[in-house]
Amino acid sequence: xxxxxxxxxxxxxxxxxxxxxxxxxxxxxxxxxxxxxxxxxxxxxxxxxxxxxxxxxxxxxxxxxxxxxxxxxxxxxxxxxxxxxxxxxxxxxxxxxxxxxxxxxxxxxxxxxxxxxxxxxxxxxxxxxxxxxxxxxxxxxxxxxxxxxxxxxxxxxxxxxxxxxxxxxxxxxxxxxxxxxxxxxxxxxxxxxxxxxxxxxxxxxxxxxxxxxxxxxxxxxxxxxxxxxxxxxxxxxxxxxxxxxxxxxxxxxxxxxxxxxxxxxxxxxxxxxxxxxxxxxxxxxxxxxxxxxxxxxxxxxxxxxxxxxxxxxxxxxxxxxxxxxxxxxxxxxxxxxxxxxxxxxxxxxxxxxxxxxxxxxxxxxxxxxxxxxxxxxxxxxxxxxxxxxxxxxxxxxxxxxxxxxxxxxxxxxxxxxxxxxxxxxxxxxxxxxxxxxxxxxxxx
Amino acid sequence: xxxxxxxxxxxxxxxxxxxxxxxxxxxxxxxxxxxxxxxxxxxxxxxxxxxxxxxxxxxxxxxxxxxxxxxxxxxxxxxxxxxxxxxxxxxxxxxxxxxxxxxxxxxxxxxxxxx
Numbered sequence: 072x073x074x075x076x077x078x079x080x081x082x083x084x085x086x087x088x089x090x091x092x093x094x095x096x097x098x099x100x101x102x103x104x105x106x107x108x109x110x111x112x113x114x115x116x117x118x119x120x121x122x123x124x125x126x127x128x129x130x131x132x133x134x135x136x137x138x139x140x141x142x143x144x145x146x147x148x149x150x151x152x153x154x155x156x157x158x159x160x161x162x163x164x165x166x167x168x169x170x171x172x173x174x175x176x177x178x179x180x181x182x183x184x185x186x187x188x189x190x191x192x193x194x195x196x197x198x199x200x201x202x203x204x205x206x207x208x209x210x211x212x213x214x215x216x217x218x219x220x221x222x223x224x225x226x227x228x229x230x231x232x233x234x235x236x237x238x239x240x241x242x243x244x245x246x247x248x249x250x251x252x253x254x255x256x257x258x259x260x261x262x263x264x265x266x267x268x269x270x271x272x273x274x275x276x277x278x279x280x281x282x283x284x285x286x287x288x289x290x291x292x293x294x295x296x297x298x299x300x301x302x303x304x305x306x307x308x309x310x311x312x313x314x315x316x317x318x319x320x321x322x323x324x325x326x327x328x329x330x331x332x333x334x335x336x337x338x339x340x341x342x343x344x345x346x347x348x349x350x351x352x353x354x355x356x357x358x359x360x361x362x363x364x365x366x367x368x369x370x371x372x373x374x375x376x377x378x379x380x381x382x383x384x385x386x387x388x389x390x391x392x393x394x395x396x397x398x399x400x401x402x403x404x405x406x407x408x409x410x411x412x413x414x415x416x417x418x419x420x421x422x423x424x425x426x427x428x429x430x431x432x433x434x435x436x437x438x439x440x441x442x443x444x445x446x447x448x449x450x451x452x453x454x455x456x457x458x459x460x461x462x463x464x465x466x467x468x469x470x471x472x473x474x475x476x477x478x479x480x481x482x483x484x485x486x487x488x489x490x491x492x493x494x495x496x497x498x499x500x501x502x503x504x505x506x507x508x509x510x511x512x513x514x515x
Numbered sequence: 516x517x518x519x520x521x522x523x524x525x526x527x528x529x530x531x532x533x534x535x536x537x538x539x540x541x542x543x544x545x546x547x548x549x550x551x552x553x554x555x556x557x558x559x560x561x562x563x564x565x566x567x568x569x570x571x572x573x574x575x576x577x578x579x580x581x582x583x584x585x586x587x588x589x590x591x592x593x594x595x596x597x598x599x600x601x602x603x604x605x606x607x608x609x610x611x612x613x614x615x616x617x618x619x620x621x622x623x624x625x626x627x628x629x630x
Binding site: 385467 | 588607612
């Protein structure tokens with residue numbers, strides 16, 4: 072007990088009195104102040120979602136309540152596997168900017184690196200006698216570290232970073248009580264950082280969602296204005312259902328020369344914005360290269376040439392049919408696309424013509440095949456999303472089972488609707504993972 | 516061995532030749548893992564790169580795109596991407612996509628090494 076401490080008498084009730092000395096009273100006052108600070112920090116955490124402002128306010132409070140010369144926060148970068156200075160305050164304002172620009176630590180490097188690696192709080196009375204201390208930091212910042220507490224910030228998703236408090240102003244080193252107090256503050260700091268990160272991520276997700284919405288509208292604008300196309304005795308109808316807001320399936324109808332129509336169905340590898348952009352390039356290239364071209368193999372070959380310099384992992388499977396609107400005679404070329412179906416006299420036939428590889432991979436020529444349709448014949452062109460549907464047991468529908476389903480349909484008049492209903496029922500509760508496109512060509 | 520939810524990758528040393536052996540489904544979720552493995556080979560300009568698909572149950576266009584990317588990365592140094600032990604269900608997907616015209620395919624790993 073401090074020999075200079077005075078005794079104080081406190082009246083509790085009329086008949087009860089207790090005596091405390093001044094040191095005890097000062098300690099109590101300090102603890103009440105500390106509790107007040109913790110409550111203030113709690114209210115700061117719920118008052119702002121601005122990361123820099125939040126960390127600045129919280130660390131300023133921490134520095135004051137700990138009566139320390141400096142404090143810092145290093146955040147763990149999962150991509151680089153290093154700790155990076157996110158915030159530092161000391162009496163020299165330049166210290167923070169020096170640290171942020173110059174320093175990041177490997178796990179295990181320096182005291183902070185050790186704490187991050189071992190997920191343990193350390194209290195060091197004299198860093199000069201601790202070999203974990205990384206002296207370069209002081210040399211660059213101009214700050215002299217004497218004593219410190221370093222606490223790992225561990226959130227629900229694992230390590231977030233490390234907080235350090237440096238050099239107590241009123242004593243040579245930190246004590247156990249300081250460690251408890253700083254650890255409590257650090258738990259609040261961890262919650263604060265997690266809240267801010269969650270908020271930032273939700274904003275980013277919202278931005279992405281909005282961009283996907285715009286991309287989806289743009290993508291739809293690349294497809295034909297109408298999903299139905301009629302010329303002479305030929306009628307073509309298409310249904311395209313993207314798995315995500317933007318998908319990689321394509322279809323197009325055009326009239327390359329008078330009296331003939333071209334029907335193109337394609338499936339770009341991958342999904343999302345990159346697939347949609349690739350799809351946009353393909354459809355604009357196709358419209359240019361298919362114009363005035365009566366041979367589907369030449370059109371596909373020219374399209375392939377233009378795609379060879381595209382992104383390395385991207386390609387498109389495609390089938391292109393050019394049909395005479397009066398005679399029903401058609402020529403067709405296939406680049407790695409699934410076979411199409413001929414529905415004739417209520418029977419289904421799989422048309423697996425000789426084809427070439429998907430477009431955009433290797434320099435090649437595409438074979439061409441010919442066939443004649445009879446009045447009443449229908450062709451069904453699909454993308455693999457139709458038969459790659461998965462059910463709740465994880466089983467894929469498969470091309471053969473899809474063909475069986477179509478073959479067994481008594482009423483094949485509403486073929487496309489029947490198939491979509493079947494695929495939706497098959498994959499009910501699983502969520503569709505691929506785009507789904509069906510194009511039906513009728514020779515009336 | 517590296518793993519993700521639907522796929523595992525094992526590297527097999529067959530007489531000094533490293534064979535990449537994925538198992539499970541190669542889809543949009545698992546293909547980045549296979550891509551990482553293949554790219555680590557192509558960066559070192561290794562040839563041939565042999566991939567054994569014996570234990571693969573499904574491959575989608577993202578998976579095929581991964582092989583296509585590796586193949587294109589190997590073209591400048593005349594590297595060979597060889598695919599071996601292809602199960603019937605996967606061969607059907609490759610046949611649909613006419614990928615026999617793109618990749619060198621072999622019945623066994625030994626054939627791929629010799630070929």
